[in-house]
Amino acid sequence: MAHRWGMAVDLDKCTGCGACVTACHAENNIPIVGPAEAARGRAMHWLRVERYFEGEFPDVRVKFRPVMCQHCDAAPCEPVCPTYASHHTDEGLNAQVYNRCIGTRYCANACPYNVRFFDFFNPQWPKPLHLQLNPDVSVREVGVMEKCTFCVQRINAAEIAAKAEKRELKDGDVQTACAQACAARAIVFGDLNDPESEVARLSRSPRAGHLLEDLGTLPKVAYLERQTQV
Amino acid sequence: MSEAARKINDDLLRPLLRTSWRFYLLVALLGSVVVAGLVAWVWQMWNGFGVAGLNNPVYWAFYITNFVFWIGISHAGTLISAILRLVNAGWRRPVTRCAEVITAFALMIGAMFPVIHLGRPWLAFWLIPYPSNRLIWPNFRSPLVWDFFAISTYLTGSVLFLVLPMIPDFALVRDRTTGTRRKIYGVLALGWRGTPKQWHRLESAMQIMAVAIIPVAVSVHTIVSFDFSMAPVPMWHSTMFGPYFVAGAIFSGIAGLIIAMAALRKFLHLEDYLHPVHFQNLGKLLLMMSLLWAYFVFAERLTVWFGNESAEVQVLRVTQKGTFAPLYWTMVVCNFVVPFTILSLRRLRTISGCVIASFCVCIGMWLERFLIVVPSLGHKYLPYSWGTYRPRPVEIMITISTFAAMTLLYTLFSKFVPIISIWELKVGAQAVEEPVVQHAEHAIGEARP
Numbered sequence: 312m313a314h315r316w317g318m319a320v321d322l323d324k325c326t327g328c329g330a331c332v333t334a335c336h337a338e339n340n341i342p343i344v345g346p347a348e349a350a351r352g353r354a355m356h357w358l359r360v361e362r363y364f365e366g367e368f369p370d371v372r373v374k375f376r377p378v379m380c381q382h383c384d385a386a387p388c389e390p391v392c393p394t395y396a397s398h399h400t401d402e403g404l405n406a407q408v409y410n411r412c413i414g415t416r417y418c419a420n421a422c423p424y425n426v427r428f429f430d431f432f433n434p435q436w437p438k439p440l441h442l443q444l445n446p447d448v449s450v451r452e453v454g455v456m457e458k459c460t461f462c463v464q465r466i467n468a469a470e471i472a473a474k475a476e477k478r479e480l481k482d483g484d485v486q487t488a489c490a491q492a493c494a495a496r497a498i499v500f501g502d503l504n505d506p507e508s509e510v511a512r513l514s515r516s517p518r519a520g521h522l523l524e525d526l527g528t529l530p531k532v533a534y535l536e537r538q539t540q541v
Numbered sequence: 542m543s544e545a546a547r548k549i550n551d552d553l554l555r556p557l558l559r560t561s562w563r564f565y566l567l568v569a570l571l572g573s574v575v576v577a578g579l580v581a582w583v584w585q586m587w588n589g590f591g592v593a594g595l596n597n598p599v600y601w602a603f604y605i606t607n608f609v610f611w612i613g614i615s616h617a618g619t620l621i622s623a624i625l626r627l628v629n630a631g632w633r634r635p636v637t638r639c640a641e642v643i644t645a646f647a648l649m650i651g652a653m654f655p656v657i658h659l660g661r662p663w664l665a666f667w668l669i670p671y672p673s674n675r676l677i678w679p680n681f682r683s684p685l686v687w688d689f690f691a692i693s694t695y696l697t698g699s700v701l702f703l704v705l706p707m708i709p710d711f712a713l714v715r716d717r718t719t720g721t722r723r724k725i726y727g728v729l730a731l732g733w734r735g736t737p738k739q740w741h742r743l744e745s746a747m748q749i750m751a752v753a754i755i756p757v758a759v760s761v762h763t764i765v766s767f768d769f770s771m772a773p774v775p776m777w778h779s780t781m782f783g784p785y786f787v788a789g790a791i792f793s794g795i796a797g798l799i800i801a802m803a804a805l806r807k808f809l810h811l812e813d814y815l816h817p818v819h820f821q822n823l824g825k826l827l828l829m830m831s832l833l834w835a836y837f838v839f840a841e842r843l844t845v846w847f848g849n850e851s852a853e854v855q856v857l858r859v860t861q862k863g864t865f866a867p868l869y870w871t872m873v874v875c876n877f878v879v880p881f882t883i884l885s886l887r888r889l890r891t892i893s894g895c896v897i898a899s900f901c902v903c904i905g906m907w908l909e910r911f912l913i914v915v916p917s918l919g920h921k922y923l924p925y926s927w928g929t930y931r932p933r934p935v936e937i938m939i940t941i942s943t944f945a946a947m948t949l950l951y952t953l954f955s956k957f958v959p960i961i962s963i964w965e966l967k968v969g970a971q972a973v974e975e976p977v978v979q980h981a982e983h984a985i986g987e988a989r990p
Contacts, residue, residue, distance in 0.1 A: 352596030352928045361925040378923070387773050393683040394667050411675070413667055414590070414660015415685055416600035420918055421772040425598045425926035429660065431591030453589045454660025523922050526773055 314480070315403040316461050317503035317531040318487070319513035320377055323538060324497035327360050327375035334492030335379075338462060340448045342434035355428045357459040358489050374537065377498065379489070380405060380426045380459035381522060381530030388418035388427060396456070403503075403531060404461055412455040419456060423523050427458045461500070462487040482508040503531065546967055548813075550717070553959045553966075556809050557714060564956065571949035578942020581935045582657055590660055594933040598926055599918045602911075603936040604658035605768075607943060609786070609910040610793065611651030612692070612765050614903075614947075617794030618644030619699040620758040621826075623751040632822055634969040635814045638962045639805060640798050641703040646950040647797070648696045650943050655688065657939065684767045691764040695757050702750045705743060708733050709964040762790040769913065775852040776845060776917045785837045789906060792830035792876075796902035799823050801951060803896045805960055814961055817892055824895040827902065828884035835877045855920045864929060865916050868908050875905030 335341065335358040344353050358379040365372045382405045388397045389405065396412035399405060407427075419427040433453045436444070444450065447464040451457045462485075469485045482501050490498040501510035513519060514533040521530045585592050595602055618640035625633035656665045668689045670678050679686045712733035715726040733739060766786035769777040779785075799820060806815040842861075845853045860869045880898040883889045919929045932940075954960070 348591070351594075352599070353591065354597075359925075361923065363925070378925075390680070390682040391684065391772060393679050393685040393689075395677055395680050411667075411677075412660070413662075413664040415655075415658075416595075416660065417683070417685060417768075417772075419597070419600045420774060423773055423922050425921060425923060428597060429590070429595075429600060431595075432589035452661075453591075456660075526922075528773075 313401055313403075313504065314502045315504040315531070316382070316466065316485075317403075317501065317510050317514060317533070318379075318382075318461070318490070319499045319510045319519065319533045319535060321497045321499075321513070321535040322374070322376060323535065324495040325360075325375045325377060325493075326495055326497075327362065327373070328494065329360055330492045330494060331377055331489035331498060332356055332358050332360060334488040335459070337443060338445055338448070338488035339460070340434070340444050340450050341457075342430070342450075343436060343440065344431075345437075348431070353429075353431050355457075357426070357428065357457070359426075376522075376534065377489070378424060378426060378522070379532065380461075381424055381528065381532045382459075382461060384529035384531065385527060387421040387423065387526075387528060391417045391421045393417075402466075404463060404466075405458075406460065406463065407456060407458055409449060409451050409455045409457065414454040414456065416456065423526050423528065427456050430455055430457065482510075545970055549963060549966055549970070550713070552811070552813065553961050553963050554714065554717065556955055557957065557959065558718070560956070564952070567952060568949065571945045571952065574942050574945035575949055578939050578946070581938040581942070585935050585939075586662065592933060592935050594931050594936055596928055596930065598921060598928050599915055599930040601658070601914050601918060602930050603932050603940055604654045605914050606907065606911040607940055608651055608654035608658070609765055609914075610907050611647045611654070611943065611947075612762060613786070613790035613793045613906060613910070614797045615644045615647035615651060615695075615699070615794065616758055616762060616787070616790035617647070617798040618642065619695075619702055619754050620644075620791060621795065621798065623702070623754045623758075626747070626751045627755075631969060632819060634965045635811075635961045636798075636802065636819055636823075637965070638703070638706065638958075639801055639960050641699065642951065642954050642960070643794070643797055643801060644699045645696070645703050646947055646954070648692065648699065649950075650946055652692050652696065653943075655685070684764065684771050687764045688768060691757075691761045695754075695761045698750065698754050698757050702747075702754050705747050705750060706962050706965065707958060708743065709735065710959050710962060713963055714959070759787055762787045769917075774917050774921060775850075776856040777913070779841065781837065781841060785841065788830060788833050788837055789909060792827070792834050793902060793906035795823055795827045795830060796899035796906070799827065799895050799899040800903070803892060805955065806892075809955065809960065811961065814966065820892045820895045821890055824884045824890045824898070827880060827895070827898060831877055831880040831884070831902070835881075838873075852920070852922050856917050859920055860912055860916045865912060869912055872905045872908040872912060875901040876909065877905075 335356070336343070339357060341355055341357060344355055348354070358377055361376045361378050363374045363376070365374060382403065384403065386397070386399065386405045389399055392398070393415060394411045394413055396408045397405070397418045398408070414429065416429055419425070419429060430451050430453050434450050445464075447468070465487065466485050469480060473480045473484065480502070482505060485500065487498070487500045490500040499510050499513055501508040503511050503514060505511060513535060516533075516535055518535040518538065519533040520536060522532065522534060524530065593603075622633065622637040622640045625637065656662050659665055668679050668686060679689075707729075708731055711726050711730040712735065715723055715730050718726060763783040763786065766782035770779055770782035772778065802815055802819065802823075805811055842857065845857050859865055879901040883894045883898045915930050920927055
C-alpha cells in the first residue's frame with residue numbers, strides 16, 4: 312500500500328524551544344532574510360512556533376503550537392495554482408514544484424494556515440552559513456513560492472535505501488528534520504497508512520485534533536491538545 | 542452633401558487634421574509618466590519583487606487592486622454601448638465610440654497587472670495552453686486560467702466591436718485626405734465602398750457583436766470575482782461576489798465614461814454633439830448603480846455581522862472600525878453619499894456635477910477593490926500570522942502610470958480616429974422611421990469613389 316505521510320505534534324510536550332525551526336532552516340536551505348525584511352513581514356520559516364498568551368498578568372499561560380504545512384488532503388492551494396506548481400503526490404504530500412512556479416502567490420492566499428512563503432529576493436546566507444547548505448535540497452530563486460515539504464529529500468533517500476536493501480520501509484526510517492531535532496519528542500513523523508506506526512497511533516488519540524479542521528481541508532498534521540495545567 | 546453633414550465632417554475630422562502644440566506637450570507629459578512606470582516595473586524585476594510592499598500574509602495588494610479596477614472600468618464601454626444599441630436609444634450615437642475605446646484600453650492596461658504582479662513575469666506565457674516541452678497543460682481548475690480565457694475573449698470581442706463601426710469612418714477619412722494618410726486610412730477602411738451589401742453586412746455584424754458581447758462582459762467580471770470568492774479566505778468566500786463585482790464594474794465604468802466625455806467635450810470642442818442631456822442620462826444610470834452598489838455593500842456587511850463567524854467578523858471590524866476605517870468611510874462617501882446627493886437633485890445633475898460625482902466614484906471604487914483585497918488577506922484564521930500592508934514607491938509609481946497610460950492612449954486615439962462615430966451621427970440626424978441602411982447609405986454618400 313502506498314504511504315500516506317503524516318505528522319503528530321504533542322502540545323503537552325512542546326516547550327517552544329524553537330529547535331525544530333532551526334533544524335528546518337538548516338535542512339531545507341531556507342534563506343535568512345535579516346531583521347529589516349523580517350520587520351516587513353517577509354520572515355521565512357517553513358515551520359514556526361506560534362505563541363499565544365492566555366490570561367492576565369501575572370496569571371499568564373503561554374501556549375505553543377508549531378505550525379508547518381498541514382499537507383491537506385483537500386488542499387485549497389492546489390486547485391488555484393495555474394501551472395500545477397502546487398500539486399498532490401501519490402504519497403499524500405502537498406508538493407511544490409519550484410520550476411513550475413510563476414509566482415502568482417494565489418496558493419499562499421488560499422492557504423488558511425499561512426504556511427506558504429514567497430521568495431521576494433534571491434536567497435542569501437550570512438557567512439559562514441553559506442557553507443552549510445544541504446546538497447539534497449534545491450535553493451529557490453526570486454519569485455517562487457516555497458513551503459514545508461515534510462523533508463521529501465529524506466523520504467526519497469529512505470525509500471531508495473530500503474529498495475536497495477530489498478525491504479519495506481519501517482516506522483522510524485524516515486524522520487523529518489524538525490522531528491529529529493525535537494528534544495521533547497513532541498513531533499512525530501511517519502506513515503498514516505501503517506496502523507501500527509507511532510504517528511497513526513497518536514493521530515487516533517482522543518486528544519488529537521486538526522488545525523482549522525472545520526474548513527474541510529483534511530490536514531494530515533494532528534495536534535494533541537494540552538491537558539496539563541502548567 | 543447637406544449643410545449639417547458638412548458641419549459634422551468638419552467638426553469631427555478637425556482633431557485628425559489639425560494638431561496644436563498643446564497636444565504634443567500633453568503627449569510628452571503623459572508619455573514620460575508611462576515611461577517612468579515601465580522603468581519602475583523593470584526596476585522591480587531587476588532588483589527582485591521585494592522592492593514592492595507586499596509581504597506575508599498580504600501577497601496581493603496594489604497590483605491586484607489595479608487589475609480589478611481597470612477591468613471594472615472596461616465595463617463602461619462595450620456593455621453600455623451594446624445595451625444602448627440593442628434598445629436603439631437615440632441618444633447613444635455620440636456616446637458609443639468613446640465608451641468602446643475605454644473598454645479596449647482599460648482591458649489592455651488591466652490585463653497587464655496579472656503579469657506585473659507575477660514573481661517571474663517572464664514565464665507568464667505558461668498560462669497559455671499549448672503543447673509544451675514541459676508536457677503539462679495549464680491547470681484548468683485555477684480561476685487565474687479562467688481569467689486568461691475570459692479576458693482574452695473579452696478583449697478580442699470588444700476590439701471587434703470597436704473596429705466594426707469605425708470602418709465607414711476610416712473610409713470617410715481616406716476620401717478626404719491625401720498622401721500617406723490616405724494610404725493608411727485606405728488600408729484601415731478594408732476596401733469600404735459603401736455599397737448596400739456592405740452596409741447590410743456591417744449592420745448584421747454589429748447586431749451579432751452587440752448581443753454576443755453582453756454575456757462575455759458579465760462573465761469577465763464574474764470570473765475576476767471568482768479569483769477571490771473561490772479561496773477560503775474570510776469575506777472573500779462569498780456567493781454574492783459575482784454580481785457584486787459586475788455591478789461595481791459597471792458603476793466605475795460609467796464614471797470613467799462621464800469623465801472621458803467631459804474631457805472630449807471641453808478639449809475637442811464637441812459641445813454641439815455631447816449635450817447636457819447625455820450627461821444627465823448617464824448621470825441617472827450612475828445614480829442607479831450607486832444605489833445598487835450601496836445595496837450590495839449593505840447586504841454583504843449585514844450578513845457577515847449578523848452571522849458573527851469569528852474570522853469574518855475580524856475582517857469586518859478591521860475595515861469598519863480598525864486601521865482601514867478611514868479608507869472604508871472615504872469609500873462610502875465617494876461611492877454613495879456624494880453621487881447620491883449630486884445625482885438625485887436635478888439642479889445639481891449638470892455636466893460639472895456629473896463629473897465631480899464620477900471622480901468620486903472612481904476614487905471610491907478603487908478603494909473598494911483595495912478594501913476587498915487587503916484586509917481579508919491580513920486577517921485570515923490564525924491571529925499569529927496577521928499582518929498589514931503599506932505600498933512602496935514602485936507600486937505607487939506603476940499605479941499612477943496606468944492612469945497616465947489610459948489618458949495617453951485615449952488622447953492618441955482621438956487624434957487618429959474620429960472619436961464620435963460620424964456615420965452614425967449622420968444617420969441619427971436623418972428621420973428615424975425609414976430603414977437605417979438606406980439612410981446610412983445616403984448620409985455617407987461621399988464615401989463612395
